[in-house]
Amino acid sequence: MTRRVVLTGLGVVSALGVGAARNFEALREGRCGIGPIQRINSDKLSIKIAAEALDFDGAELFTRSEIALRDRVTQMAIVAAREAVQQSGYALTDKEALRAGVVIGCSMGGIHTMDDSFREVYANDKQRVHPFTVPRNMPNAPASHLSMEFGLKGPAWTVTTACASSNHALGQAFQMIRSGMADTALAGGAESGLTFGVLKAWEGLRVMSRDGCRPFAKSRNGMVQGEGSAIFVLETLERAKARGATILGELIGFGMTADAHDVVQPSQDGAERAMAAALIDAGVTAEDVDYINAHGTATAANDKTETAAIRNVFGAHADKLAVSATKSMHGHCIGAAGSIELMATIYALGQGVVPPTINYDEPDPDCDLDYTPNEARERPMSVAISNSFAFGGLNAVLAARKWTGA
């Protein structure tokens, strides 16, 4: 018997706000979370914009001793997970806790901690760093803290595949529950890498925009970094129904591929195979799909390649798809990108509202799909996919279906 996997809880922290409701509102309004960098001194940065989660202040939410062991990335994951758990009414018996997992995508770990610690010893001539630098920094810290906070004792781990980390994490959690390895899980992603050192590293690659994120527009000139976390409660349909949980949507498929091509240049073939694999896994045809939350980074190469890949996979149906790149609003949240974009996808399916691609000012002949420019659009939808294509050529695509009660 194939077990069906549903989402019964969602929590979010992003530049669009703290809480799913705030984020939904922003997606509907087409609000932009990108602005001048405020949380760190940007004098020596040449890229001075980012999508900072300015409404998120860990100092207000955690005690001093809690912060001593929790980097900002872990704090965000915990706050998102608390919201998801509360919404879902995710109460586990001792026996259920043994079969409850945690799978979190995270690319950089507690990089604020590392940045601050290294500055002390390299630049400030200090002899030592904070004693908890290692446990704060480890990329599995968010997953570990979620397992501890909620007493989840089943399979728990972190996935790190750059920009595809949280799609891989959600996909693996989905497979784990579908296959019977666990019955419930917290899954999603967390990333908070808007530090001086990390932004310098991104500047070096010369793929960042100085003036805004304009996916699929002819004027696009690069990506804009973001931060945040989205965490979902996943469980079997059977369990959700038995306890009368509110079902937000169903995960129905997962496809992952490697380009085996180039470490930074995207590959159309790898993207196509990942989308096709997700459709096959979901047991749907291309014509069943209504919406694609695109990877849409606003780099010259990605958006053109992704468009061509969508055209090849979907054929004539490509012109009937609603597509959007919500990174235009919440920025590129790297290891958390897939989780925040699944949030947008579930919102789209659940509310029948396609979130827009904002800042779309000029069509590009190489990008000729319906990207839902600038304004959200009402449209009844049943099936959607969400794309993540990582540096390193690692691709992960999730497929979801609107929950209609059957």
Place this chain on the structure above:
Amino acid sequence: MKFTDEEIERKVIDIVAEQTMVDNKTVTISSTPEELGIDSLGLVEIVFAIEENFDVSVPFNANDPSTSDFDISSVGSVVAAVKKLIAEQHGG
């Protein structure tokens, strides 16, 4: 830092030669990135080396090199652009 025009030209050629792993005698002022087989990552490394060597900040965006205010169509155009940047950023 002061550089003569000759020093700038020689240094840019050395940087390009090192990046493309060819003898610096095969790199001329009229060589183009295509001729030398320089890809986008190669360009990014060359820009980095120029910034480090001449203590300038180069306005180069790998997304769309043609719209960057830094002409990379040939070694000569890069040399000219570096001279301009040095003049602008270090007062000549």
